[in-house]
Amino acid sequence: MVMALKKKPVTGMKDMMPDEMEIRDYVIHLIKETYKTYGFTSMETPCVEHIENLCSKQGGDNEKLIFKILKRGEKLKLETAKDEADLVDGGLRYDLTVPLARYYANHANDLPSPFKALQIGNVWRADRPQRGRFRQFMQCDIDILGEASNLAEIELILATTAMLGKLDFTNFTVKINDRNILKAMAAYCGFKEEDYDEVFIILDKMDKIGKDGVAEELCEMGYDRSAVDQYLGLFDEITPDVSGIRYLKEKLGDCLKDETADGMGQIISSVEAAKECDFKLQFDPTLVRGQSYYTGTIFEVTMDDFGGSVAGGGRYDKMIGKFTGQDTPACGFSIGFERIVMLLLENGYQIPSKRAKKAYLLEKKMPQEGILKVLNLAKADRAAGKQVLIVNMKKNKKFQKEQLAADGYEEIVDCYRDSIMEL
Amino acid sequence: MVMALKKKPVTGMKDMMPDEMEIRDYVIHLIKETYKTYGFTSMETPCVEHIENLCSKQGGDNEKLIFKILKRGEKLKLETAKDEADLVDGGLRYDLTVPLARYYANHANDLPSPFKALQIGNVWRADRPQRGRFRQFMQCDIDILGEASNLAEIELILATTAMLGKLDFTNFTVKINDRNILKAMAAYCGFKEEDYDEVFIILDKMDKIGKDGVAEELCEMGYDRSAVDQYLGLFDEITPDVSGIRYLKEKLGDCLKDETADGMGQIISSVEAAKECDFKLQFDPTLVRGQSYYTGTIFEVTMDDFGGSVAGGGRYDKMIGKFTGQDTPACGFSIGFERIVMLLLENGYQIPSKRAKKAYLLEKKMPQEGILKVLNLAKADRAAGKQVLIVNMKKNKKFQKEQLAADGYEEIVDCYRDSIMEL
Numbered sequence: 001m002v003m004a005l006k007k008k009p010v011t012g013m014k015d016m017m018p019d020e021m022e023i024r025d026y027v028i029h030l031i032k033e034t035y036k037t038y039g040f041t042s043m044e045t046p047c048v049e050h051i052e053n054l055c056s057k058q059g060g061d062n063e064k065l066i067f068k069i070l071k072r073g074e075k076l077k078l079e080t081a082k083d084e085a086d087l088v089d090g091g092l093r094y095d096l097t098v099p100l101a102r103y104y105a106n107h108a109n110d111l112p113s114p115f116k117a118l119q120i121g122n123v124w125r126a127d128r129p130q131r132g133r134f135r136q137f138m139q140c141d142i143d144i145l146g147e148a149s150n151l152a153e154i155e156l157i158l159a160t161t162a163m164l165g166k167l168d169f170t171n172f173t174v175k176i177n178d179r180n181i182l183k184a185m186a187a188y189c190g191f192k193e194e195d196y197d198e199v200f201i202i203l204d205k206m207d208k209i210g211k212d213g214v215a216e217e218l219c220e221m222g223y224d225r226s227a228v229d230q231y232l233g234l235f236d237e238i239t240p241d242v243s244g245i246r247y248l249k250e251k252l253g254d255c256l257k258d259e260t261a262d263g264m265g266q267i268i269s270s271v272e273a274a275k276e277c278d279f280k281l282q283f284d285p286t287l288v289r290g291q292s293y294y295t296g297t298i299f300e301v302t303m304d305d306f307g308g309s310v311a312g313g314g315r316y317d318k319m320i321g322k323f324t325g326q327d328t329p330a331c332g333f334s335i336g337f338e339r340i341v342m343l344l345l346e347n348g349y350q351i352p353s354k355r356a357k358k359a360y361l362l363e364k365k366m367p368q369e370g371i372l373k374v375l376n377l378a379k380a381d382r383a384a385g386k387q388v389l390i391v392n393m394k395k396n397k398k399f400q401k402e403q404l405a406a407d408g409y410e411e412i413v414d415c416y417r418d419s420i421m422e423l
Numbered sequence: 424m425v426m427a428l429k430k431k432p433v434t435g436m437k438d439m440m441p442d443e444m445e446i447r448d449y450v451i452h453l454i455k456e457t458y459k460t461y462g463f464t465s466m467e468t469p470c471v472e473h474i475e476n477l478c479s480k481q482g483g484d485n486e487k488l489i490f491k492i493l494k495r496g497e498k499l500k501l502e503t504a505k506d507e508a509d510l511v512d513g514g515l516r517y518d519l520t521v522p523l524a525r526y527y528a529n530h531a532n533d534l535p536s537p538f539k540a541l542q543i544g545n546v547w548r549a550d551r552p553q554r555g556r557f558r559q560f561m562q563c564d565i566d567i568l569g570e571a572s573n574l575a576e577i578e579l580i581l582a583t584t585a586m587l588g589k590l591d592f593t594n595f596t597v598k599i600n601d602r603n604i605l606k607a608m609a610a611y612c613g614f615k616e617e618d619y620d621e622v623f624i625i626l627d628k629m630d631k632i633g634k635d636g637v638a639e640e641l642c643e644m645g646y647d648r649s650a651v652d653q654y655l656g657l658f659d660e661i662t663p664d665v666s667g668i669r670y671l672k673e674k675l676g677d678c679l680k681d682e683t684a685d686g687m688g689q690i691i692s693s694v695e696a697a698k699e700c701d702f703k704l705q706f707d708p709t710l711v712r713g714q715s716y717y718t719g720t721i722f723e724v725t726m727d728d729f730g731g732s733v734a735g736g737g738r739y740d741k742m743i744g745k746f747t748g749q750d751t752p753a754c755g756f757s758i759g760f761e762r763i764v765m766l767l768l769e770n771g772y773q774i775p776s777k778r779a780k781k782a783y784l785l786e787k788k789m790p791q792e793g794i795l796k797v798l799n800l801a802k803a804d805r806a807a808g809k810q811v812l813i814v815n816m817k818k819n820k821k822f823q824k825e826q827l828a829a830d831g832y833e834e835i836v837d838c839y840r841d842s843i844m845e846l
Contacts, residue, residue: 005746006473007529010513013469015526017533021465025455032448036778037805039812042444046436046559047470047545048490048515050429067471068493070511072549078506087501087510088493090433092471103438106430110440112830114814122470126495136469149815151785154798162805266791274798276805323428355459362574368689375577375697382460382585382699389462391537392572407535 012127012135023344024138026351027337028120031140031163038159040118040142045099047122048090053102058293058319062094065125067135092124096141097293097319097332104145105323114147116155120337132342141313143332145320150263152331153297153315154270157281160301160311160333165277167344171304173280174271177287178264178297179314181248184256185285189231191223197292199223204288211235240282242268248285260296267297293319297331306343311335358411359389359404361397370420377423435550435558446767447561449774450760451543454563454586461582463541463565468522470545471513476525481716481742485517488548490558515547519564520716520742520755527568527753528746537570539578543760555765564736566755568743573686575754576720576738577693580704583724583734583756588700590767594727596703597694600710601687601720602737604671607679608708612654614646620715622646627711634658663705665691671708683719690720716742720754729766734758781834782812782827784820793843800846 009015016024032042048069055063069090070076081087093099096119104115120140127135142159144152157174164172182203186196202217209217211232218228237251238244242265249261264283271281289298289312298314313333321327358381360374378388389409394400401412413423432438439447455465477489492513493499504510516522519542527538543563550558565582567575580597587595605626609619625640632640634655641651660674661667665688672684687706694704712721712735721737736756744750781804783797801811812832817823824835836846 005476005479005525005528007525007746009469009525009529010471010473013471015469015529016465016467017530018464018466021467025465029452037808037810039782039810041441042439042448043441044439044444046432046438048433048436048547048559050433053428056428067495067513069515070491070493070507072490076507078504078510081501083501084493084499090490092492102428102430102432105428106432106438107440112826116812124471136471147815151794151813151815154794155813158798266794269791270794270798273795274802276802323430359462368692371574371577371689371693372696375581375693379697379699385460387460387462389539390574390578392570392574403535 010135012129014134014136020341020345022351023341023349027167027341027344028140030166031120031335032118034163034166035118035142035159038116038142038155038162040116040159042118042120043100043103044119044121045093045096045103047092047124049093049099049102051085051088051091053098054091054094056098056322058098058101058322059094060290060292062125065127066094067092067124067126094125095123096121096139096334097143097316100141100143100145100332101319101323101330104320104328108324108328111145113145114152115145117141117143117145119143134338138337140335140337141332143330145330146328147331148317148329150267150270150297152329153267153299154274156313156331156333157267157271157299158274158276160335161271161279162276163335164279164301164311164340167340168349169303169343170278172310173282173302173304174299175282175284175287175302176264176267176297176299177284178260179294180260180296181256181264181285182288184252184260185231185234185248188252188255189234190227191231195223200288203286204290206286235285238283238285240284242283244283244285264297289314291316299333303343306339308339309336310339310343354408355385355387356411357387357389357407357409358413359391359409360413360415361391361393361400363393363416366415366420367417370415370417373420373423374415433558435552437557437559443764443768445774446764446772450590450764450767451563453589454543454758455541457586457589458541458565458582461539461565461578461585463539463582465541465543466523466526467542467544468516468519468526470515470547472516472522472525474508474511474514476521477514477517479521479745481521481524481745482517483713483715485548488550489517490515490547490549517548518546519544519562519757520566520739523564523566523568523755524742524746524753527743527751531747531751534568536568537575538568540564540566540568542566557761561760563758563760564755566753568753569751570754571740571752573690573693573720575752576690576722577697579736579754579756580690580694580722581697581699583758584694584702585699586758587702587724587734587763590763591772592726592766593701595733596705596725596727597722598705598707598710598725599687599690599720599722600707601683602717603683603719604668604679604687604708605711607675607683608654608657608671611675611678612657613650614654618646623711626709627713629709658708661706661708663707665706667706667708687720712737714739722756726766729762731762732759733762733766777831778808778810779834780810780812780830780832781836782814782832783836783838784814784816784823786816786839789838789843790840793838793840796843796846797838 068088071089123139124136245261245264293316294314295317296315300309301311302309315331317329381388491511494512546562547559668687716739717737718740719738723732724734725732738754740752804811
């Protein structure tokens with residue numbers, strides 16, 4: 001039986017219209033061109049990933065949102081299946097990081113070291129549908145694998161900010177922190193190691209519920225009032241720059257390793273000295289970032305005219321080892337591609353150096369020699385880099401021309417059989 | 424329970440290595456740039472499509488190869504599920520044409536008419552894994568919707584061949600036929616309309632089993648020997664050009680409409696007169712093309728040094744009507760992107776005007792002022808369009824340099840603290 005056809009895209013996913021696609025194509029090309037000057041090379045993994053890899057506890061809550069793929073052919077035994085695991089062998093990837101770790105584990109011998117990876121691709125999450133968020137969305141990640149030094153962080157931040165600058169974004173801030181600074185501050189105030197994750201999840205709400213809200217929640221969870229007060233007091237004493245880090249280094253003493261503080265200072269001063277465009281760079285000791293796989297530096301880009309981050313990343317030195325048995329230093333920066341495109345569309349962004357658009361309108365039943373004439377005119381225009389449309393004239397030519405003008409065709413040529421050979 | 428992690432990609436799918444990705448990125452950009460000069464605009468549909476649309480009998484055998492997606496949350500009722508339909512609500516698209524028809528049905532009011540669509544995207548088919556064919560592969564389609572005249576065919580063929588020419592392909596042939604010529608020849612020889620599809624499937628084997636093989640199979644199926652002989656004799660009489668079409672027009676009489684023969688002649692002479700690069704254009708009355716949705720012109724590109732086609736397409740005026748209730752003229756040309764890339768890789772294709780690659784090797788524990796110096800040298804190189812890599816020196820520097828040279832870094836700068844400020 002043939003079921004009724006559906007016109008709308010599947011729930012929570014989006015058809016891309018030509019206007020948006022023009023911006024998307026431009027941004028993707030710009031990203032690739034910019035990142036390649038930084039020595040990143042394109043790579044890709046399949047959109048479908050082993051269900052075992054997707055459910056390996058590295059994806060956090062995203063593992064609850066997987067689009068799962070049914071086994072095929074003889075492997076699918078519907079009658080005897082007891083639970084989902086009997087039915088499913090794959091899923092759509094929910095990020096580009098877990099597949100990258102698998103890829104590196106599979107191909108490390110054939111890849112340069114360090115490996116500077118550039119990935120642009122769709123990911124899928126079966127989130128509750130909501131305005132402006134979709135269940136298929138594009139991610140754009142750069143990662144440096146096999147580089148233990150701060151050079152990785154410095155180059156990732158320089159490349160990402162250079163790219164944002166080329167899209168004319170200026171009012172943005174890069175916030176930076178380190179998981180080890182988060183831990184050192186908690187240790188200094190007497191929190192126990194097993195409570196860190198819980199404390200950080202509450203701390204992460206600072207920008208939403210404020211310092212008092214965080215204090216209240218921590219006390220409600222049963223933490224000691226004096227530890228909480230000392231902890232939150234610390235944040236007031238720290239300036240969002242290199243001197244803030246120096247202050248912490250002195251204050252926290254043995255709780256904070258010298259190399260962590262010095263490394264953070266080095267990243268900040270290097271980026272400040274070599275950045276390609278103008279932006280604010282802040283040390284933010286309240287920055288947490290959700291993913292549990294981060295092991296060191298973490299960073300995030302926020303825009304003044306947009307709540308929430310437009311890019312984020314950090315160091316995750318323990319993930320690849322889960323695939324290979326041997327830890328490999330890894331650090332990455334992911335752009336919220338959909339948010340960037342949304343901001344550009346909202347700001348009425350104009351692509352620089354668009355090609356000129358020209359349309360030829362053909363009289364109905366134009367004789368063959370007239371068609372050939374127009375095809376050859378168009379050929380010359382195209383060779384000169386123009387975008388050329390050849391269309392048959394409609395009954396309502398005035399309306400047709402208005403539509404073409406609205407689509408950006410600034411040059412429109414009427415072609416009639418009597419005059420065509422004179423063009 | 425955490426399952427063991429898998430390093431290989433899922434069965435039948437492929438990790439893309441940097442060398443191949445460089446070619447893929449280049450070809451994708453070239454395709455977009457070329458097709459845009461022909462007035463095509465990018466568009467995209469989600470990779471996940473309604474299972475109803477995928478199983479609507481328009482995909483032929485591809486419908487047996489769908490990667491199906493499990494329902495999620497409360498919609499999934501494992502206990503009471505009786506068959507697959509109870510478990511599944513979506514699938515990965517197996518081509519870009521069915522989703523395009525849905526897209527056009529959904530958005531026609533917001534799209535120009537005719538709509539010239541350019542789609543580049545992955546599709547999935549759970550084919551038996553075999554060498555060189557993968558279960559996820561990229562397709563690249565151009566389609567013109569809403570254009571009933573031959574202008575559609577002419578522009579599709581000109582654009583596709585222009586693009587192949589820009590990749591330095593010259594030894595290729597565009598074969599062209601029309602479903603209505605196929606039918607007219609069969610009708611002329613006395614085959615019944617209900618048998619056409621069966622006859623054409625056998626005819627389609629001509630290049631594999633030869634004329635005698637086709638004759639044998641047709642007779643085995645019970646067709647009249649004299650009809651079969653007359654039918655196959657006809658093919659001998661036709662030259663692969665405009666005069667072959669003229670011959671058929673005269674010979675077949677009322678079985679072939681004048682407009683079909685004249686239209687085919689017009690397409691061939693227009694393309695010959697306006698083509699951007701050198702290739703052979705042949706009328707091929709044995710060309711069938713599998714998809715049952717074609718309603719008129721069909722075409723295919725073959726390469727002399729590659730068995731099988733590298734691109735194909737045709738007119739399908741009845742598909743959009745299945746979504747909207749109203750037929751819309753439609754014609755498309757799809758490139759076998761993976762085959763094109765494979766041929767380029769096999770031919771050792773060199774991307775023109777690659778950017779220069781430069782690497783800075785940093786002495787171990789380079790002091791901060793040295794790092795800043797190198798970052799700023801790199802910044803100037805990048806601004807000049809170079810691809811720049813900054814890496815720490817390894818113990819075996821000689822080997823490291825050989826590796827970098829093999830990766831195309833022709834300029835390699837040793838950076839030591841003592842000499843760095845003189846660079």
